[in-house]
Amino acid sequence: xxxxxxxxxxxxxxxxxxxxxxxxxxxxxxxxxxxxxxxxxxxxxxxxxxxxxxxxxxxxxxxxxxxxxxxxxxxxxxxxxxxxxxxxxxxxxxxxx
Amino acid sequence: xxxxxxxxxxxxxxxxxxxxxxxxxxxxxxxxxxxxxxxxxxxxxxxxxxxxxxxxxxxxxxxxxxxxxxxxxxxxxxxxxxxxxxxxxxxxxxxxxxxxxxxxxxxxxxxxxxxxxxxxxxxxxxxxxxxxxxxxxxxxxxxxxxxxxxxxxxxxxxxxxxxxxxxxxxxxxxxxxxxxxxxxxxxxxxxxxxxxxxxxxxxxxxxxxxxxxxxxxxxxxxxxxxxxxxxxxxxxxxxxxxxxxxxxxxxxxxxxxxxxxxxxxxxxxxxxxxxxxxxxxxxxxxxxxxxxxxxxxxxxxxxxxxxxxxxxxxxxxxxxxxxxxxxxxxxxxxxxxxxxxxxxxxxxxxxxxxxxxxxxxxxxxxxxxxxxxxxxxxxxxxxxxxxxxxxxxxxxxxxxxxxxxxxxxxxxxxxxxxxxxxxxxxxxxxxxxxxxxxxxxxxxxxxxxxxxxxxxxxxxxxxxxxxxxxxxxxxxxxxxxxx
Numbered sequence: 051x052x053x054x055x056x057x058x059x060x061x062x063x064x065x066x067x068x069x070x071x072x073x074x075x076x077x078x079x080x081x082x083x084x085x086x087x088x089x090x091x092x093x094x095x096x097x098x099x100x101x102x103x104x105x106x107x108x109x110x111x112x113x114x115x116x117x118x119x120x121x122x123x124x125x126x127x128x129x130x131x132x133x134x135x136x137x138x139x140x141x142x143x144x145x146x147x
Numbered sequence: 148x149x150x151x152x153x154x155x156x157x158x159x160x161x162x163x164x165x166x167x168x169x170x171x172x173x174x175x176x177x178x179x180x181x182x183x184x185x186x187x188x189x190x191x192x193x194x195x196x197x198x199x200x201x202x203x204x205x206x207x208x209x210x211x212x213x214x215x216x217x218x219x220x221x222x223x224x225x226x227x228x229x230x231x232x233x234x235x236x237x238x239x240x241x242x243x244x245x246x247x248x249x250x251x252x253x254x255x256x257x258x259x260x261x262x263x264x265x266x267x268x269x270x271x272x273x274x275x276x277x278x279x280x281x282x283x284x285x286x287x288x289x290x291x292x293x294x295x296x297x298x299x300x301x302x303x304x305x306x307x308x309x310x311x312x313x314x315x316x317x318x319x320x321x322x323x324x325x326x327x328x329x330x331x332x333x334x335x336x337x338x339x340x341x342x343x344x345x346x347x348x349x350x351x352x353x354x355x356x357x358x359x360x361x362x363x364x365x366x367x368x369x370x371x372x373x374x375x376x377x378x379x380x381x382x383x384x385x386x387x388x389x390x391x392x393x394x395x396x397x398x399x400x401x402x403x404x405x406x407x408x409x410x411x412x413x414x415x416x417x418x419x420x421x422x423x424x425x426x427x428x429x430x431x432x433x434x435x436x437x438x439x440x441x442x443x444x445x446x447x448x449x450x451x452x453x454x455x456x457x458x459x460x461x462x463x464x465x466x467x468x469x470x471x472x473x474x475x476x477x478x479x480x481x482x483x484x485x486x487x488x489x490x491x492x493x494x495x496x497x498x499x500x501x502x503x504x505x506x507x508x509x510x511x512x513x514x515x516x517x518x519x520x521x522x523x524x525x526x527x528x529x530x531x532x533x534x535x536x537x538x539x540x541x542x543x544x545x546x547x548x549x550x551x552x553x554x555x556x557x558x559x560x561x562x563x564x565x566x567x568x569x570x571x572x573x574x575x576x577x578x579x580x581x582x583x584x585x586x587x588x589x590x591x592x593x594x595x596x597x598x599x600x601x602x603x604x605x606x607x608x609x610x611x612x613x614x615x616x617x618x619x620x621x622x623x624x625x626x627x628x629x630x
Contacts, residue, residue, distance in 0.1 A: 066420055068233050068240075105226050105248075105425045112430040117168045117205035120175030121189040128193060129185070138184040139283065139292035142235045146284060146291075 054087040055080055150313060153354050156382050157362075158311035159271075161346040162324050164303045164334045165278065166209045171299035172277050173200030173243060178300050180340050188280070188295035194239035199428050206275055206301040207434060209333035210250045211442045213303060216327060216449055217270055219254030224433050225275075227426040235293050236280035244304075246423045248431070249274035256307075256327070257451070258319040268320050269308040276302050297341075303333075309348065309359060314378040318371050321345060330450055330475045338370055345374050351385045360385070361395040365402050365409055377402040381409045453478050461491035470499060477513045480520050487524030490531050497527060501544055518547045526555035538612040539564045567613045570622060576609050577602070577619075577626050592627045599623065 055063075057076055060083070064071040129135040134142070150156060171178055174191035191198045214221050228246040251273035260266045280295035305324060311317045325343055329336035336342055350362035365381055368374045381400070388395055400409040448456070453472035457463040463471070471481045477498070484494045502523070506516060526543050529535045535543060542564070543555050552558035559565060567573060580602055581588045591598040599620065606619045 066231075066422065105431050106427070106429075108430060110430055111224075111433040112202055114204035114207065114432070115175070115201050117170055117203050118175065119170045119177045121170075121177075121191075123176060123186055123189050125185045125188075128188070128190060128195075134290075136287075138186070139286065139294060140185070140235075141287060141290045141292055144284065144289050144291050145235055145282065 054091075055083045150382070151386055154351055154386055155354055155356075156312055156378075157309040157350050157352070157359050158313075158317050158378060159309040159348040160305075160307045160311065160317060160320060161348070162305040162307075162321065163278075163344045163346075164305065164324070164328050165342045166206055166301040166303055166333055167335045167342075168203055168205045168209070168301055170203055172203050172206050172275065172301035174299055175201075176299065180337075182296060184292075184294040185296060188298055192238070192295055192299040200243065200426075202429065202432065203301065206303075207250065207432065207438075208442060209301075209331075210273065210275055210303050211434070211439055212331050212333055212446060213305075213328065214251035214254060214273060215439075215443050215446055216331060217251075217254030217256055219270065219273070220252040221434070221439050222248055222250055222252060223436070223439070224248065224431050225250040226431045227275075227429045228423045229426050230276075230421045230423055232421060234279070234282075235291060236282045236295070236298070238280070238295060238298060242277060242279065243426050243429070244276035245274035250432075251305075256320060256323050258316060258323050260319070261313075261315050266310075266316070268310045268316075271306045271308050273303055273305040276304060278302050309350075314375045314382075317347065317378055318375050321371060321374055326450060326473060330473075331447070332475070341369060344369050347374060347378060347381075349378060349381045349385070351382055351389065360389075361397050363395070363397070363409070364399045366399060366412070368402055373402060373404055376404065376407070377409060380407060384409065447475060448478075450475075450478075457491070457495075461485070461495075463491060463495050467495045467499060471495060474513065480513050480516065483520035484524040484527070487521050488527040488531070490527055493527050493530065494524065497523060497544075501541075505548055517550055518544075522547050522555055529555055529559060533568060533615060534565055535559055536566050536612060536615055538607070539566070542612075564613060566615050567610050568615055568618060570618070573606065573610070573614055573619060573622055574626070576606055577623055580605050581626060588627065591623075 057080065060076060060080055061071050125138060129140065132140050134140070165178075166172075168178060170176060171192060174189050176189040176192055177187050179187065191200060211221055225245055226248040227243050229241040230244050230246070231241045233240055249272045251270075253272070254270040255267045256270060257265050257267055278297050278300040280293055280298040283292040283294060286292040307320065311320055321343075325336050325338075328334035328343070334342055345368040347365045347368065348362050349365065350360035352358070352360040363381060363385070365377045368377055380402070385395055399412045401412050402409050450472045454465075454468040457468035457471060458465060472478045481494065481498050484498065485491060488494055502516070502518065505511075506513065523544075526535075526540060526547065529543075530537060530540050539559070543558055546552050546558045547555060552561070584602075587598050587601060591602070602623050603616055603619050606614050606623075607616060
């Protein structure tokens with residue numbers, strides 16, 4: 051089986067997903083990912099040139115709602131599981147790009 | 148700044164316009180600006196576990212209005228996608244946007260270039276998406292505060308082709324979009340509140356180069372002035388790098404108006420991979436042909452068409468026509484004035500001059516104007532019929548403005564301001580004036596025409612402005628030519 055994902059890609063994916071990279075689990079994770087990708091590769095061998103890409107498994111369309119304010123917001127309740135909420139604001143360690 | 152010889156610039160703009168809906172694009176929370184922090188971010192906007200988005204129909208109405216106005220193709224079936232990135236003001240960890248199947252495809256905007264000619268800027272697409280929250284970096288040392296009230300506010304992102312060739316064209320294009328969005332009343336256009344924000348994709352190339360140069364994207368410009376400045380600084384930077392023999396890297400930059408520079412935020416190598424995929428929580432949106440036709444049928448006369456009509460049907464000058472059609476409500480007001488007065492030129496002068504300066508002075512919009520268009524039209528008609536003089540009209544205008552009267556004709560009648568056009572009432576005044584000022588009369592008779600103003604002025608004074616200056620003029624000439 052060709053290894054489609056290598057460790058370098060795995061590190062990149064961890065960064066993008068904001069998940070910690072754990073070197074000791076690297077091999078197991080790579081094997082699992084490559085197994086999934088091999089399955090994808092098998093599916094890609096099918097000729098789907100005449101099949102419309104599927105956007106959603108349901109053959110239906112989105113229903114739309116009228117533009118009206120229906121939500122009442124209780125910031126005190128909603129902020130209860132925030133680690134740091136003060137003076138109406140959520141606080142995180144300083145981020146500046 | 149002029150472009151250095153031997154170089155050309157290519158600019159494409161991405162304009163984020165907040166659509167002025169009552170509620171958010173995917174939730175029923177209010178979009179009202181300026182409320183206390185986090186008081187308008189509901190569980191859906193916060194991305195709480197288990198919540199599902201529901202789509203606001205009005206955002207499609209507004210996007211379709213815009214699309215039809217620029218001659219674009221409306222995608223009857225459009226879809227939402229997830230754009231994944233991590234930033235504290237994006238609570239879900241992804242933004243719902245439209246990647247592969249945007250609602251609006253193509254279209255064009257006409258601008259006026261520096262030399263006064265018209266130029267077409269092609270619009271690539273416009274798609275719907277949700278806005279992020281706001282980060283506040285200076286509230287608490289060492290921390291960033293997050294206000295999520297803006298999270299979920301509907302945005303229409305309008306993307307242009309790189310048809311823009313200098314900063315002036317970029318500003319003209321951005322202003323044309325701003326005007327169209329506010330004219331259609333799909334966006335309030337309030338730049339100070341961030342209702343319109345620009346990203347500029349800028350690249351430079353040698354005059355004879357056939358392909359576009361390496362581009363930089365300048366993010367989040369929130370005024371026309373910053374847009375113009377950022378383009379100047381960025382093109383200068385790129386040209387100086389290339390002229391020094393350097394190479395450019397594709398990157399995303401921030402404009403710092405205080406330091407007059409653009410700064411790199413991230414390069415292509417470190418660019419975020421947004422890992423777009425179809426939004427599983429939302430089905431494709433299908434608009435019926437009837438839905439689109441209804442919007443087309445209700446589309447107002449657009450600024451360009453209106454200006455054209457003013458010039459052809461009402462013979463207004465190009466500048467009057469442009470001014471009166473730039474704001475939809477002002478144009479509507481002017482059209483109503485014309486229903487009670489057929490003198491379009493005079494109506495344009497009154498609206499453009501006295502009315503707009505009064506409105507500006509009192510910081511009022513045309514919709515809050517104390518003078519109804521019917522009353523203004525009637526007043527203009529009174530001038531045209533010779534009932535009142537232009538001078539008296541100023542007084543009537545002031546009375547209408549301060550709402551001292553129900554109508555122009557009432558005020559004129561009550562205050563007996565009708566123009567005195569009865570020659571027999573004016574002739575004795577002229578006789579007396581000539582008798583009192585024999586030298587001036589002789590000089591005028593001898594051809595010193597400047598003195599006409601003196602005599603007309605005296606008669607106007609004596610009649611408290613109620614005489615018709617032209618008639619007075621004629622009568623004086625007649626009197627002086629009498630043997």
